[in-house]
Amino acid sequence: MGIIIQISQFLLGLSLLIILHELGHFIPAKLFGTRVEKFYLFFDVKFSLFKKKIGDTVYGIGWLPLGGYVKIAGMIDESMDTEAMAEEPKPWEFRSKPAWQRLIIMLGGVIVNFILAYVIYFFLSFVYGDSHIDAATIQDGYLVENPLLTDLGFKTGDNITKVGEYNVENYSDIKGNFIGAKTITLKRDGVEQTIKMPINFLGQFSDSKRRDLFEMRYPMIVSHIPDTSFNKSINLKKGDVIRTIGDKELKYLDQIEPILNEYKGQEVEITFLREDKLISEKLKVSSDAKLGIVYFGGAVPKTMQKLGYYKMKTKTYTFAESFGGGYNKFTGQIDKYFGQLKEIGNPSTGAYKGVGGFYAILNVFPDYWDWQTFWSITAFLSIMLGVLNLLPIPALDGGHVMFLIYEMISGRKPSDKFMEYAQTVGFFILIALVLFANGNDIFKAIFK
Structure with a gap:
């Protein structure tokens, strides 16, 4: 579908x-x-x-x-x-x-x-106004797993403050200004540092199978438990947010692997959040450190804001103000597109490798109707x-x-x-x- x-x-x-x-x-x-x-x-x-x-x-x-x-x-x-x-x-x-x-x-x-x-x-x-994730309110930085970035020195937890010459005010500013950026400025443990991006990074990125860069960190939110799971009888429902496993806090899903390795082959107590109520339950961890639970890979912004992971900035426009709001969006996109063409036209960047045709345009559209x-x-x-x-x-x-x-x-x-x-x-x-x-x-x- x-x-x-x-x-x-x-x-x-x-x-x-x-x-x-x-x-x-x-x-x-x-x-x-x-x-x-x-x-x-x-x-x-x-x-x-x-x-x-x-x-x-x-x-x-x-x-x-x-x-x-x-x-x-x-x-x-x-x-x-x-x-x-x-x-x-x-x-x-x-x-x-x-x-x-x-x-x-x-x-x-x-x-x-x-x-x-x-x-x-x-x-x-x-009609919609502007809605952005306020970068200043994002807790504990971003998820960084792409080897192209980790090899350059980026780590999960880094707070990205500047992309090239652009200050990051909203989360969308990172990917929106990434093409052509020569440097990335970040804060790690309160210390600011700047990492220089290789000129052919876009070419390397196009050659890579991965498309993740600086991603949001999400909690472990339950999708469902398959009937074949060894934990199928556990009282977990869609939307439950797992907060602790054993005596370990699980704030982000990317923290789960070392925790499960510590408890593999055991029965362990967990706590999870359901409609603002914290509930305890016991479940099994398999010998290969699995829970047998299907979880969401992300969460809608309203859920994340409610859980306190970040705050949203929303701006509404009157009819008259929409002329200026539309103009800013229009000129901003033209500026970014000319920046893309500039990078594509420079063979040393390798950006031409990312040029796509009709299939690439098809994949720009989501698989849901909005x-x-x-x-x-x-x-x-x-x-x-x-x-x-x-x-x-x-x-x-x-x-x-x-x-x-x-x-x-x-x-x-x-x-x-x-x-x-x-x-x-x-x-x-x-x-x-x-x-x-x-x-x-x-x-x-x-x-x-």
């Missing part, structure tokens, strides 16, 4: 972004009297799942969910319709329009992407789509914009033949990038 929910969110988000992006080209084209021959969600290679002609435009849905397109008359695009381009320009064609109109048509999709992202962040601010999460991811993907389309690669919007700016500055329009060659080169570059990104996904799925 989880994978179906993921796929549903992926297709819904992708379809929304494609349709609105293409509308960004379609609307100004129509306003300037330019004929649009096709408007497609997904690609219609050989055949369409659906199509209907209304006026001069064929609207349809293709079967290949790798994007979408509008086919504008008199424009050299991925269709490479050289026969039509060999004819005399018609008044309704793209090539007959002034350069400034053509520029607006080409920038329309990207502009819509950015507007959409801002609008989503505006409503997220207004509208706040869905819209947050969709807003970020809209920014990503906008920025990538601005890259000066022929076949992308940015490539067309590059040639249009050249034309407007020089007063000379590149020839149709040159544009055909440029479009062909850009198409192969684009295919290579798509193959590389999705090849990374396949490589990771098979070998990691």
Whole structure:
């Protein structure tokens, strides 16, 4: 069921972004009297799942969910319709329009992407506000188990205070600013120290099977006891929080292994918390130091706050304040995404190894349905789509914009033949990038 929910969110988000992006080209084209021959969600290679002609435009849905397109008359695009381009320009064609109109048509999709992202962040601010884990209230630091970090000197219990030049005020600031950080500053036993990150850490992280960094430390919260467990008759229920085993306090789940090793093969008394009441019970520890209990790997923030592990900071916005809240989220995400592209473009960081394709995007969505999460991811993907389309690669919007700016500055329009060659080169570059990104996904799925 989880994978179906993921796929549903992926297709819904992708379809929304494609349709609105293409509308960004379609609307100004129509306003300037330019004929649009096709408007497609997904690609219609050989055949369409659906199509209907209304006026001069064929609207349809293709079967290949790798994007979408509008086919504008008199424009050299991925269709490479050289026969039509060999004819005399018609008044309704793209090539007959002034350069400034053509520029607006080409920038329309990207502009819509950015507007959409801002609008989503505006409503997220207004409807949900901001809710963060206050880093200053987190007890006993973070869980550090990834060998990439422990080999650098990080330990469980470290309190991370700065990531690069960013002060950590909320827990989300750690991962949010991790890409490109040259140093990590922490406090250990009250002493501050700074650890320098290797330049190729992102490459090492991409090569690793593990995806954990500085994680929250959780208590041992019972999920259930299997019927086959040697402790199946014990009075433990879902949500019980185990506090002690024998005479040992169990504040965090990561402390359990040495405690169970001490009591293996014995019956031991435990205490657990159930609805604010502390209860005692006896259970068995197997000879291989197991309890036969299934526990949760984490806990919802409200539970953790109630148990006193940290405090949440919540900020609500009025309708007017949401304009500023949405703007801060929007600009913050753009800044972070450009930071990611900078690291990817530097071969020495190895960050290019982490570039993913459609499978990676699919896995960004959770396996449960939450509208706040869905819209947050969709807003970020809209920014990503906008920025990538601005890259000066022929076949992308940015490539067309590059040639249009050249034309407007020089007063000379590149020839149709040159544009055909440029479009062909850009198409192969684009295919290579798509193959590389999705090849990374396949490589990771098979070998990691």
